[in-house]
Amino acid sequence: VEKAKGNAPVDGLIAYQDRGGLKYPTKELVSLLMGLKRFVDIMLFHRKAIEKPLETSVKHAVGVLMDIPILVCRNRDAGHRKMFLELLCRKFIKPLLSNHALNVTDKNSIVKLYGKKPQSRKLLKL
Numbered sequence: 001v002e003k004a005k006g007n008a009p010v011d012g013l014i015a016y017q018d019r020g021g022l023k024y025p026t027k028e029l030v031s032l033l034m035g036l037k038r039f040v041d042i043m044l045f046h047r048k049a050i051e052k053p054l055e056t057s058v059k060h061a062v063g064v065l066m067d068i069p070i071l072v073c074r075n076r077d078a079g080h081r082k083m084f085l086e087l088l089c090r091k092f093i094k095p096l097l098s099n100h101a102l103n104v105t106d107k108n109s110i111v112k113l114y115g116k117k118p119q120s121r122k123l124l125k126l
Helices: 008-013 027-046 053-065 078-113 121-125
Strands: none
Touching: 027 053, 027 078, 053 078
């Protein structure tokens, strides 16, 4: 995977980040990861309570990614490819689930504060 050649605006934006010929992801890989993010967002929106959401989402994502020819290595072993895709999905999906859980927790903590009306100060003084 190498940087695309001939795109002046992109080269200008990343000129100070390219140290020593770093490798850049292809558009296909970026679109695959964006699709994986959309999958997680849709899954979390429609399925509020899932037991083991990481395991469930990785299992379904790997099943779909096995059919896509983007992430094919030289070793054509299906078991090796499945392990690689599980690792990729787990490393990519876990932070998304953590961020979602933190957002839900923050929203629920605010809701709990305003869940009931505070008592009057006059009653508290008596």
